[in-house]
Amino acid sequence: MTAPLKNTSVSPVVHDLIAALGSKVSTEPELLDSRAHDRSYHSWEQPLAVVQATSTHDVSQALRICHQHHTPVVPRGSGTGLEGGSNTTAGSICLDVSAMNRILNVAADDLYANVEAGVMKSELNDALKEHHLQFAAGPGVDASVGGMAATSASGTTAVHYGTLKENVLALTVVLADGSIIRTGSTTKKSSSGYDLTHLFVGSEGTLGVITEVTLTLHPIPEAARMGVWSLPSLQQAVDLVVKALRSSLRVTRVELLDRVTVDALARYTGYSAPVSETLMVEFVGGPSEVESQYARFAELAEQYDAAEHASTTDPGEAGRLWQARHDALPAALALIPGSAPLTTDVCVPISKLPECILATKEDLNSTGLVAPIVGHVGDGNFHLAILLPPGDAEAESKAHQLNARLLDRALAVGGTCTGEHGVGIGKVGAMAKEHESALETMRSIKASLDPRGILNAGKVLALGGS
Amino acid sequence: MTAPLKNTSVSPVVHDLIAALGSKVSTEPELLDSRAHDRSYHSWEQPLAVVQATSTHDVSQALRICHQHHTPVVPRGSGTGLEGGSNTTAGSICLDVSAMNRILNVAADDLYANVEAGVMKSELNDALKEHHLQFAAGPGVDASVGGMAATSASGTTAVHYGTLKENVLALTVVLADGSIIRTGSTTKKSSSGYDLTHLFVGSEGTLGVITEVTLTLHPIPEAARMGVWSLPSLQQAVDLVVKALRSSLRVTRVELLDRVTVDALARYTGYSAPVSETLMVEFVGGPSEVESQYARFAELAEQYDAAEHASTTDPGEAGRLWQARHDALPAALALIPGSAPLTTDVCVPISKLPECILATKEDLNSTGLVAPIVGHVGDGNFHLAILLPPGDAEAESKAHQLNARLLDRALAVGGTCTGEHGVGIGKVGAMAKEHESALETMRSIKASLDPRGILNAGKVLALGGS
Numbered sequence: 001m002t003a004p005l006k007n008t009s010v011s012p013v014v015h016d017l018i019a020a021l022g023s024k025v026s027t028e029p030e031l032l033d034s035r036a037h038d039r040s041y042h043s044w045e046q047p048l049a050v051v052q053a054t055s056t057h058d059v060s061q062a063l064r065i066c067h068q069h070h071t072p073v074v075p076r077g078s079g080t081g082l083e084g085g086s087n088t089t090a091g092s093i094c095l096d097v098s099a100m101n102r103i104l105n106v107a108a109d110d111l112y113a114n115v116e117a118g119v120m121k122s123e124l125n126d127a128l129k130e131h132h133l134q135f136a137a138g139p140g141v142d143a144s145v146g147g148m149a150a151t152s153a154s155g156t157t158a159v160h161y162g163t164l165k166e167n168v169l170a171l172t173v174v175l176a177d178g179s180i181i182r183t184g185s186t187t188k189k190s191s192s193g194y195d196l197t198h199l200f201v202g203s204e205g206t207l208g209v210i211t212e213v214t215l216t217l218h219p220i221p222e223a224a225r226m227g228v229w230s231l232p233s234l235q236q237a238v239d240l241v242v243k244a245l246r247s248s249l250r251v252t253r254v255e256l257l258d259r260v261t262v263d264a265l266a267r268y269t270g271y272s273a274p275v276s277e278t279l280m281v282e283f284v285g286g287p288s289e290v291e292s293q294y295a296r297f298a299e300l301a302e303q304y305d306a307a308e309h310a311s312t313t314d315p316g317e318a319g320r321l322w323q324a325r326h327d328a329l330p331a332a333l334a335l336i337p338g339s340a341p342l343t344t345d346v347c348v349p350i351s352k353l354p355e356c357i358l359a360t361k362e363d364l365n366s367t368g369l370v371a372p373i374v375g376h377v378g379d380g381n382f383h384l385a386i387l388l389p390p391g392d393a394e395a396e397s398k399a400h401q402l403n404a405r406l407l408d409r410a411l412a413v414g415g416t417c418t419g420e421h422g423v424g425i426g427k428v429g430a431m432a433k434e435h436e437s438a439l440e441t442m443r444s445i446k447a448s449l450d451p452r453g454i455l456n457a458g459k460v461l462a463l464g465g466s
Numbered sequence: 467m468t469a470p471l472k473n474t475s476v477s478p479v480v481h482d483l484i485a486a487l488g489s490k491v492s493t494e495p496e497l498l499d500s501r502a503h504d505r506s507y508h509s510w511e512q513p514l515a516v517v518q519a520t521s522t523h524d525v526s527q528a529l530r531i532c533h534q535h536h537t538p539v540v541p542r543g544s545g546t547g548l549e550g551g552s553n554t555t556a557g558s559i560c561l562d563v564s565a566m567n568r569i570l571n572v573a574a575d576d577l578y579a580n581v582e583a584g585v586m587k588s589e590l591n592d593a594l595k596e597h598h599l600q601f602a603a604g605p606g607v608d609a610s611v612g613g614m615a616a617t618s619a620s621g622t623t624a625v626h627y628g629t630l631k632e633n634v635l636a637l638t639v640v641l642a643d644g645s646i647i648r649t650g651s652t653t654k655k656s657s658s659g660y661d662l663t664h665l666f667v668g669s670e671g672t673l674g675v676i677t678e679v680t681l682t683l684h685p686i687p688e689a690a691r692m693g694v695w696s697l698p699s700l701q702q703a704v705d706l707v708v709k710a711l712r713s714s715l716r717v718t719r720v721e722l723l724d725r726v727t728v729d730a731l732a733r734y735t736g737y738s739a740p741v742s743e744t745l746m747v748e749f750v751g752g753p754s755e756v757e758s759q760y761a762r763f764a765e766l767a768e769q770y771d772a773a774e775h776a777s778t779t780d781p782g783e784a785g786r787l788w789q790a791r792h793d794a795l796p797a798a799l800a801l802i803p804g805s806a807p808l809t810t811d812v813c814v815p816i817s818k819l820p821e822c823i824l825a826t827k828e829d830l831n832s833t834g835l836v837a838p839i840v841g842h843v844g845d846g847n848f849h850l851a852i853l854l855p856p857g858d859a860e861a862e863s864k865a866h867q868l869n870a871r872l873l874d875r876a877l878a879v880g881g882t883c884t885g886e887h888g889v890g891i892g893k894v895g896a897m898a899k900e901h902e903s904a905l906e907t908m909r910s911i912k913a914s915l916d917p918r919g920i921l922n923a924g925k926v927l928a929l930g931g932s
Contacts, residue, residue: 109708110815110846132712152657163655165664166632181904187813188845189629190882191618191668192889193897193926194908198631198664202657222714242575246598248688248751250716285714286762289755296752347653349576379654380576416656423658431659438647441915442660448914449907460659 013069013093014049020061024052035076035094041340041388042084042425047074050094056172056180056211062095063209063454064178072457075205077117077147080139082343083424085151085204085459092457095209097146103127104212112169112186114214117146124215133217136161139420140326146210151422152202156325159245159378160252160284161218163420168201172212176450186214199445204422205456207449221284224252225294226318227311229301230276234258235354237277240304241377242350247300249293253282254378258357261328261372268331271324273309279377280325282318325374332372332385339387342399345427346410347381347419356413357382360406367398381419407433423460432462479535479559480515486527490518501542501560507806507854508550508891513540516560522638522646522677525561529675529920530644532559538923541671543583543613546605548809549890551617551670551925558923561675563612569593570678578635578652580680583612590681599683602627605886606792612676617888618668622791625711625844626718626750627684629886634667638678642916652680665911670888671922673915687750690718691760692784693777695767696742700724701820703743706770707843708816713766715759719748722841722848724823727794730838734797737790739775745843746791748784791840798838798851805853808865811893812876813847813885822879823848826872833864847885873899889926898928 010018010027017025026032027049037044048071051062066073072092079086079098088094100116103124107113108131115124122142124135138148139155147153149171154163161167170184173196184190184197200208231237234256241254257265257278265271283293290313298308312318333339348356357373364371364384375382384406386399407417407430417423417430432439439461446453446461476484476493483491492498493515503510514537517528532539538558545552545564554560566582569590573579574597581590588608590601604614605621613619615637620629627633636650639662650656650663666674697703700722707720723731723744731737749759756779764774778784799805814822823839830837830850841848850872852865873883873896883889883896898905905927912919912927 107815107817109712109817111711112815152661154655158655162632163657165655165661166628175907179906181907183901183904185813185882185900186815186880187847187882187885188816189618189620189624189631189813189847189885191629191884191886192882192893193668193901193904194673194911195618195631195664195668196904196907198661199911202659202661207660219712219714245577246575246685248685248755250751285716286758288758289714289751292752292754345657347651347655349573349578349652350654351573351575381653381655414652416651416653416658418657419653419655420657427658434651435649435659438649438659438662440645441641441647441662444914445660445665445911448910 011048013066013071016065017049017051017062020065021051021058024054024058026050026052035096036088038079038081038084038086040082040084040426041342042087044087045090047088047092047094050096052096052099054099056174059095059097059174059209059211060178060180062093063174063176066093066454067177067452070452070454072454074456075209077144078120080141080143080147081151081424082421083426085422085424087425089458097211098144100211106131107186108133110186111217112214113217114212115145116212117210118144120144121148128217132220134220135215136218137164137167145213145215149201149210149213150204154420156253156255156376158376159254160250165198165201167216168197168213169216170214171197171200171210173200173208173210175208176452176455184214204424204460206446206460207455223287223290223313224282224284224318225290225311225313226280226282226321227294228273228309228321229279229281229306230274230309231279231304231306232276234277234357236304237279238350238354238377240301240306243300244297245378249296250283251281251378252284255280255325256375256377256382257325257328258373261332261374264331264335264372265324265327268334269324269327280321328372328374329385332387335370336387336389338390341385342388342403344384344386344403344406345418345421346406346415347379348410348413348415350380352413352415353377353380356409359409360384363402363405367402369395369398369402379419425459428460428462431460477514479532479537482531483515483517483528486531487517487524490520490524492516492518501562502554504545504547504550504552506548506550506892507808508553510553511556513554513558513560516562518562518565520565522640525563525640525675525677526644526646528559528561529640529642532920533643533918536918536920538920540922541675543610544586546607546609546613547617547890548887549892551888551890553891555924563677564610566677572597574599576652577683578680579683580678581611582678583676584610586610587614594683598686600686601681602684603630603633611679611681615667615676615679616670620886622719622721622842624842625720626716631664631667633682634663634679635682636680637663637666637676639666639674639676641674642918642921650680670890670926672912672926673921689753689756689779690748690750690784691756691777691779692746692748692787693760694739694775694787695745695747695772696740696775697745697770697772698742700743700823702770703745704816704820704843706767706772709766710763711844715763716749717747717844718750720844721746721791722843723791723794724839727798727838727840730797730801731790731793734800735790735793746787794838794840795851798853801836802853802855804856807851808854808869810850810852810869810872811884811887812872812881813845814876814879814881816846818879818881819843819846822875825875826850829868829871833868835861835864835868845885891925894926894928897926
């Protein structure tokens with residue numbers, strides 16, 4: 001036992017963190033900057049220190065100390081968020097769990113895996129291949145499972161496999177005071193006690209820090225057929241998807257790319273589809289079922305004047321076609337060299353999607369801004385990538401106003417301010433508007449679990465007045 | 467405006483309830499008895515009064531008054547519970563929402579319906595037929611949607627469609643003090659704020675009273691094929707199901723009936739299947755897919771020495787075959803005339819199912835009790851109907867001990883004390899054991915939402931010491 005060195009240049013909380021966690025605590029300016037923000041345009045300030053935890057015990061120690069010092073803690077996974085959920089504030093500690101990246105258990109017959117929060121989706125899926133299983137939910141971009149769970153993230157596969165909400169069975173969570181709890185069960189279902197798992201999923205680190213996640217797994221499908229369809233109008237595209245979802249068709253993915261996006265792709269990658277509203281659709285299953293499902297979709301598609309541009313069962317070719325969807329953002333940004341995106345994320349009941357998108361396009365046109373639109377149309381979720389030319393403060397202001405009007409428009413038709421990106425900093429006001437009647441209940445729960453308000457302060461909930 | 471009549475024979479809280487809600491409040495002894503318990507063997511005492519609410523406003527008024535008087539409130543739907551969750555205690559008020567049975571909105575294209583809590587599953591499904599839609603989750607027995615949501619109920623379809631957890635989008639909830647909140651969203655997904663919906667789903671009326679439920683709907687399948695298969699052993703039955711679930715097969719239902727159940731059915735209904743471990747399995751979808759799915763299942767089944775006893779796509783014939791599953795309980799009870807069942811409800815990771823059931827059968831044999839077993843095998847959930855001969859206190863004591871050992875056995879392999887029946891009175895101790903580390907968190911949340919502890923006191927959580 002050696003007494004910890006007295007380091008007078010650091011604050012008392014950092015001193016105590018170093019005493020407990022040694023070299024896992026860093027105050028190196030470059031590291032502080034790199035861990036201070038996510039991929040969004042939201043503002044941030046340098047934290048006091050970064051704790052690079054390698055175990056639940058580390059997280060527990062860090063929180064116990066920060067709790068004693070009433071010091072704000074900002075949990076962080078892969079930093080791939082889009083609403084500033086892991087952006088740090090001055091005087092805070094960044095609690096980085098990205099080094100907690102062990103796959104603890106793959107229960108193949110029970111279709112679950114228990115992994116540490118820092119494991120990346122791609123790492124998990126690599127490890128699952130030998131079991132012919134996959135983790136099928138989550139965003140297209142690679143991200144840590146802890147961050148995905150904390151954000152209640154999803155992506156193109158949600159229409160079939162659900163979001164993180166439907167794919168997390170159990171969690172290990174460290175509470176604000178450092179105590180460690182286990183929520184949920186590794187069984188496929190349970191009616192035992194309060195569903196704490198789903199309280200922490202989507203709470204963005206404001207109620208506790210997720211350190212382990214037990215995820216539902218799905219078989220890797222034997223076969224898939226994907227197709228690219230051009231439609232004469234947005235209304236027809238959505239009507240076709242509604243018709244498919246109301247039939248016995250099991251659509252695995254169905255993505256909308258508006259004509260502006262398709263045009264941007266053509267300029268950026270040489271993508272050659274007709275410049276029109278476009279649906280990319282996929283069916284998975286056994287080889288014969290995939291064909292019959294796709295054939296039935298094609299029959300429906302004809303009723304809505306859709307024209308097939310491409311179709312394939314070849315995984316390589318399908319990957320190339322899907323790449324266009326993944327290139328949508330870089331292609332959009334290339335329309336205005338040097339621009340940054342303000343990405344919107346409303347989700348509405350699918351029947352309201354055409355009116356919501358068309359009114360937004362009209363609104364957009366009146367602003368002079370450029371914003372290609374892509375949508376997880378089967379879920380009613382769509383994104384504008386509003387392009388912000390470098391140094392154009394007026395465009396930025398206009399973009400924020402456009403987004404504010406879009407949020408109001410979505411809420412007015414029973415929509416939500418965020419389908420999958422989370423609240424973070426960016427949607428605090430919209431969330432409060434959306435959940436006006438339930439806001440006090442959320443605040444009570446926050447106060448009961450984090451009475452000192454140290455966990456990701458200022459995110460999700462604006463405490464004391466909305 | 468007339469001043470309320472002073473009724474000196476009733477307690478102050480009942481007086482105030484009558485003043486506010488008039489004839490919706492009853493103290494008629496026969497009604498009190500009929501509303502004092504569910505279908506379980508658990509004890510109950512007569513409440514002070516029954517409030518028969520017909521609106522969320524009624525529920526709000528009743529709770530506001532009970533909150534003022536610190537009077538316990540026991541919410542009640544259809545009273546079909548199996549763990550005493552709606553059993554009343556002396557001095558409590560029964561808050562009966564079964565008359566709140568309006569279907570408020572069917573959003574067919576958006577695949578949801580918003581209904582009052584007292585709507586029965588059968589009523590909802592009758593109304594959905596014209597839309598070619600169904601509410602596909604929930605138990606086999608008819609029950610109110612509010613009660614199903616409060617219990618996080620499920621049944622034979624959970625393996626495909628999920629439980630109530632996966633099928634509730636949004637709720638209207640009245641809190642302990644009478645305030646009304648709306649949780650969730652009618653969108654298919656949302657990352658906006660804390661997931662209060664899933665906190666109330668499964669909380670069994672201890673955190674708030676559910677008055678409206680927004681449910682996910684599914685298309686009525688075009689076709690279905692069901693089959694009945696006999697297997698030489700339980701291990702082979704479970705191995706076959708695991709194999710099917712790990713393939714691209716989409717099993718809609720897969721139910722296990724043990725040989726004791728099949729024997730009981732033969733005696734009770736003349737059901738003619740071979741007396742063996744039996745699987746009833748169903749696939750739904752388009753006609754050709756149903757055939758290809760079933761054929762692939764049959765191929766797998768042969769690998770596990772399964773023999774097909776029956777198979778049909780005819781809805782009437784399928785209904786008759788499924789009836790055997792629904793007759794399992796009455797057939798079991800007929801084995802010992804006049805007996806009542808103690809129904810168990812553990813759920814384990816599916817790979818642990820054979821060892822858990824076999825050890826339980828061995829244990830059962832050592833007790834001399836009779837207990838046919840049925841199981842939602844795809845979920846790892848199984849039920850013993852332990853037969854309690856009339857007036858046999860020793861058998862009842864043995865049954866409780868057997869269930870206690872079963873609960874320990876399930877928890878030891880990572881199982882849960884209740885897959886679908888809820889905690890109620892019967893599983894309070896087992897729930898505390900299962901969620902030991904998270905119990906304080908559940909208690910904090912209960913205390914923050916119901917500080918006077920009036921909501922379904924004594925259910926789910928034993929407050930102040932486990």
